[in-house]
Amino acid sequence: MKKQKQFEKRPWGSYEIIKEKENYKLKEIIVNPGQKLSYQSHHQRTEVWVIISGQGIVTLEDQKLDCYSGRTFFIPKESKHRIECTSEEPLIFVEVQTGTYFGEDDITRFEDDYGRL
Numbered sequence: 001m002k003k004q005k006q007f008e009k010r011p012w013g014s015y016e017i018i019k020e021k022e023n024y025k026l027k028e029i030i031v032n033p034g035q036k037l038s039y040q041s042h043h044q045r046t047e048v049w050v051i052i053s054g055q056g057i058v059t060l061e062d063q064k065l066d067c068y069s070g071r072t073f074f075i076p077k078e079s080k081h082r083i084e085c086t087s088e089e090p091l092i093f094v095e096v097q098t099g100t101y102f103g104e105d106d107i108t109r110f111e112d113d114y115g116r117l
Helices: none
Strands: 007-010 013-020 024-031 039-041 045-053 055-060 063-068 072-075 081-085 091-099 108-111
Touching (some): 055 072
């Protein structure tokens, strides 16, 4: 398994890898106010998002869902998804990835505010 950096800055915020094993990866993700991740899918993993703080909108297969502290989202493999911070403070959530591969290159982007299609 290739070792990645534990902390990464992104145009929308940042993430930190808390734990990485052969069959799962655990991240803390911070989305800055007014920012959102790309509308994307993954071929080799599912994700569970647990919202820690902040507010926003989760888009899952074109359905918009309110996002707030304590809410949990299941993102099935190959489902289109994104998260957006609508609060004045950062949106913080924990992401648990399970599957066979966790590389950042397992992302198919459908929309992206930062030109990364």
